[in-house]
Amino acid sequence: MNHPVFSALIPVVLLVALGYLAGRLRWIRAESSKDLSNLVFVVLTPALMFRTMSTVHVEQLDFRPLAAYFVAVLILFAATLALQGFNRRAAVLALAASFSNTVMIGIALIGLAYGQAGLVILLTLVSLHALVLLTAGTVILELAVAREAAQAQPRAIWRTVLGAVRNAVVHPVPLPILAGLLFAQTGWVLPEVVDRPLQWLGNAFGPLALLLVGVTLAGSGVGPQLRGALGVMLAKNLLMPALVAGLGLLLGLSGLPLLVMVVTAALPIGANVFLFSQRYAVAEDLVTASVIVSNAAALLTLPLVMWLAGLL
DSSP states (O other), rough: OOSSHHHHHHHHHHHHHHHHHHHHHSSSSSHHHHHHHHHHIIIIHHHHHHHHHTTOGGOOOOOOHHHHHHHOOOOOHHHHHHOOOSHHHHHHHHHHHHOOIIIIIIHHHHHHHHHEEEEEEEEHHHHHHHHHHOOOOOOOHHHHHHHHHHSSOOOHHHHHHHHHHHHHSSTTTHHHHHHHHHHHHTTTOHHHHHHHHHHHHHHHHHHHHHHHHHHHHHOOOOGGHHHHHHHHHHHHIIHHHHHHHHHHHHOOOOOHHHHHHHHHTTTTBBBBHHHHHHHHSSHHHHHHHHHHHHHHHHHHHOOOOOOHTTTO
């Protein structure tokens, strides 16, 4: 029970289970969960993103180990869109298949398993993970929304693209990420009276997001979505780390940097994907089931990937 995999994943499972219980007992009703989801997406997420990015200095980052990771994300994302079509559902599923829970699970797991050296490598990825994936996901989702609107009411393509890009930038996720990154480059430090409330809000993000996953699951259930959720889980928990390992070896990576990237790719789906599915009102039941199945399966798939990665 003290193994780093179990000590990192069991709290996640417990929070989701508690949310499920609260939903089943109707302590939190379905209509209330929508409001709580907006609270997480519009208030807690920006606070967490801005504060995290406000200390990232671009010149200190080592980008070499990240190439294999993000190229694998690009391949998986593009393949999902190619198979599912360019629409909101495909974009959310592509995000689910490639977005790892790097903060709530990854930091604890990598720190326990590989120490400070491994944690430094992970934090380099974390500093760009949300910026790249969530911003790209937002742009694609907004383009898909604009495309659907254009089909209903035709308009010039440049207006569709411009509107999608504007909506993607003026958005609760990319905007605070970009603002935090720009703030970090000034060399300034957030005053404690500002930093502490942001820290409190950011700390509330993880538990509330996981509770909401459980509440939504109570109203939908994994059963009807099990087959689809298993497919998303296999892509995220096993295919993603396999792609990272293959690309890393092709790029000549080895040792701890490759190990950390592969294990990070094997982390279960992050709760942010669930929030995106609610925000864009698409595939909510499937994404919720996929998050649950991915986190539960990670109790088996993560130790397997960690063992195989150690042989590289």
